[in-house]
Each structure stands twice: as structure tokens, then as C-alpha cells.
Amino acid sequence: MPASVLVLNFSYEPLGVVGFQRAVRLLFARKVEVVHSGDRVIRTTSVAFPLPSIVRMLYYVRRSRKRVALTKKNVLLRDDYVCAYCTMRSGNDMTVDHVIPRSRGGASAWENLVACCSTCNSRKGSRTPDEARMPLRRKAREPRYIPFVVVRRHTAPDEWGKYLALYNVGIEERVE
DSSP states (O other): OOOEEEEEEETEEEEEEEEEEHEEEEEEEESSEEEEEEEEEEEEESSSSEEEEEEEESSSSOOOOOOOOOOOHHHHHHHHOOOOOTOOOOOOEEEEESSSSSGGGGOOSGEEEEEEEHHHHHHHHTSSSHHHTTOSOOOOOOOOOOOOHHHHOOOSOOGGHHHHHTTOOHHHHHBB
């Protein structure tokens, strides 16, 4: 598994994650500084230095606000693989349900898609939650862009925690 490096903006906000090769190139180009070194070491014939785990840009990178792509995986991540109707957690048989069915003009949008177990999805069918007497446990909203969704949840090294702490909150706090 290739090592990943967290890249922070000049203001210490997370920009994203890059492979260690890209981080080393940025380091030698004098565009970043090492904030935290990992346990691994890079060795050449003449020098050895610790592999960076977190680097910070030496200048501010202005970025427009990113949006999370609307995909099945991201909807399941947003809802933490918990069914919106019965609150059962099931990783393998989770589906994505249209709250207002497509047959009734429901759009494929963040506000209309929820994680749903296959049992509840079959039971609800092409009805609205009110018609099926299956109330939603929480309202579906578009999540904020967070670097961790890009990386994959719960795979960040421990030292990244304090830089991602702002984003390490419950799903209710992650939505706008």
C-alpha cells in the first residue's frame, strides 16, 4: 500500500492527500515544509531522511469551494451506512433510495437520496415515506466537502487527527 501524505494549506487547513512521491517532489521544489514525519525512512546512496506524513504549503493556495460528487458510495458514506428508515447498519446489502420516487418526478439529488437497507427499500417501493408509513429518521442534505471522504473514512493516520478534527464530527454536523 503506497504511503499517503496530508497536504495542508499555509493556514493549516487540509487541502487533500497525495502520494509520498508527490510530497517529496514538492519538498525538493521548496513548495512545502514537513509538519510531521512518519516512521518510514527514504534512503538513497548518499542520504536518508524520514518520509513525511504531513506537509504544509509555504504559500496560500486559493481554492474555490469543492462539492462532493453525487455517487452511491458517497451517499452511503454521508449516511454512515445506516438505513434512513429503520436505522439498521448493514454494509453489504445497503442500497440508495429516492425519498420521492423517480416515477413521481423525484430527482437524483442529495436532498432526495438516502441510504436504505434492501428490506426497507422493498417495503417502501414506489411510494413516498408518508404513504408507506416509514418516516425518515433524519433529513437528507448535501454534505460539505471534506478531505476524508476523498481519502476514505477511518483510514487516516492518527497524527492527521488534529488537522482533520474540524471535520471529524457526526454526520448531523457535517451537512450544511
